[in-house]
Amino acid sequence: MAQPLGGGQAAVDVAVVAVPLLFVAGTALALGGQHRRYGLVRGWSGQLTVASLLSCVGVVAYAVWPLPAFVDGLCSSPGGGVRSEPTDWSHPAHAPRELLLGCAVLLPVGFLARERFRLGLGTTLALGGALASAASAVRATGLLGVYPCAYATTSPLVAGLGVVGVLLGWVLARWLPPLRPGGPVRGWPSAVADRAAPEPSRRALACLLDLGLWWYGAATLTAVARLFGLVRPAEGEAVRTLVLFGTAFVFGLVVPLLRRDRCTPAAVLLRLALSERDRPRPAARWRVLLRALLLHAPVTALVALGWPWAALAVALVHVSTAVVRRDRAGAADLVCGVRVRTRSTLDGGLPDRLVCYRPPLPEPGADVTSTPGSPAAGR
Template sequence: MGRAFGGGQAAIDVAVVGLPLLMVVGSALYLRGQHRRYGRLVGWPGQLTLAALLGGLGLAAYAVWPLPTSVDGLCPIVPEPAPALDVGSALLALGVFLPVGILARARFRRGLLVTIALGTALALAVTTIRATGVLGLYPCSYAIDAPALTGIAVAGVLLGWLLARWVPVLWPWGPHRSWPGAVPDRGLPDLTRRVLGALLDLGLWWYGSALVVALSHAYGVVEPATGNEVRVATLLGLAVVFALFLPLLRRDRSTLGCSAVRLALTEPTAARPAARHRVLARTLLLHAPIVVLLALGLGWWSLIVVALHTCTALVRSDGTGLADLVCGTRVRTRATLDGGLPGRLVRYSAPDTEHPRPPERRPTPV
């Protein structure tokens, strides 16, 4: 069976940028699904929802850690035997899989058998990824674990479920409801939600362009000697498509990352999509300098642009940034535009007066 891209340095270059991109895409899909089902992530259930996202990212990072960036010296001539179980590796596996059991019980309300089955599947998947060199992308396995780590991972899931089951009962001041209830998602989004959308946009743009460059090198479309020029051109090209043109075509005037957390750009005084010229001016004022500085390797200077934009958002009650004040736009939720309700929200339906149901017959007591 042949390895992807020959199993050499080209495959490693694809894996180094492709795996983080998959994590960013998975985060975007997860947040989009949670906001569509439950609306705003508020209170303790909202914090557990974000904790589930961080736990999943930590589990994915553990499955591929440490991710080598070069093939040099990666595979020994004589294969190394499976190492003995050490305390550090056991505690790491226990700590990574412990949140799986806690969240399965506290956030997703899963029973013990379902949780153990899920934990076993996750532990076997992680073991397979680490033992096969990220499913064959690497020429050999760079992280050989002791076989007992799989059992320790499952034990960590079981321990987490038991803690989530009994600790809230014994802790009188702890929260008693940890699963979410649907909340109408209208009004002004909080700062955490905006930051999540910006980070998703940055991750999709950065790792997406890096993956395009890596695939171009792997298939011989461009020469490795022109890697820097191709990288800069790809970064700027994707930024023009996804940060400049795409928001102008969408009704919510939002980028992909911000749309994943259900954000929209509206007019200052009306719940309607912002005018396209205002959105274009905001993009040129806020996103364009950041994109150019990052593409040229001057990422630290882009923090000045971010600081200038957020200086007003931190002091205003509506959280409006400087670019929004200048361009006449406001960041609101998507439901403000279309009036949509969360999928899990209980909707009221009026009784059918034209075809009333007959009264229920109850047995007469003897």
């Protein structure tokens, strides 16, 4: 098939960093939509929401795995570029492990389609067929032609077993809930006001998503520049480091100072905000600047310089106070006099799906009483 990016090593370098970037960006957007529509992720429905996200990541990972970093010797490996037939049982795609994996990876999709999203059997099977076909197409074409040949084996039989896995998951969701201790539990979310202090896990996830967006975004920009000849291969590492620092400066410092919630992009999607210590109002810009210099700047610099364990130590020092304090204030928050709150505490906003009760308005004239002795009296 046609090679959209040339099919060479430069195109593979772009794919190796662009695919993780899409993973991180998709995760951030999905969590942002959940918090915007339903507020706090909690309970059994919240666990199913997280499971839905992990299931999507699993299907995409199955489609692109193992994502080779080099093209040298790829097409000469066993199974590279080999086409399969549905009845060819000697093909590597028809090994018991591959068949079981093709079925199991889509089983959670069927379960969650009914338990979390309340989809019918026909819609679920159509969704499963589309996902199985898309995954097989990506595997059979070498990431839609980015690689010069297919590096993962597949066949129509594997795609068919994926639809079987979706069907099994839907049936399990249909029959297992009544057998739970205490009876069935509601699997779809209900909106709730997001006013409590955010959990450390939610804040840590926002930081990880921001770091992933900056790191893979800088690597993707550098790889695309190398693909089009704007950067020489020998300068790749230095350019990537400079782009990473520039990305972190723009999205970790400039953007928070311009926003009312004083937050980075991933924290914005997770509906977080930085406020003053004693009252729910936007934190002063000098406090936000100081916090970024104490937390985001050293973590980003240590990761860029190849010292991830030192960056983890800085993060652990910050989190050490957040896990023991009721207000969830980290070490940098205590030094700067700020608190991490939810966006709703600043603007009073409510989730989009929250049902607000409003009593009906009285009909015109319903509150008018008749004059005693008039023709309308006693009606």
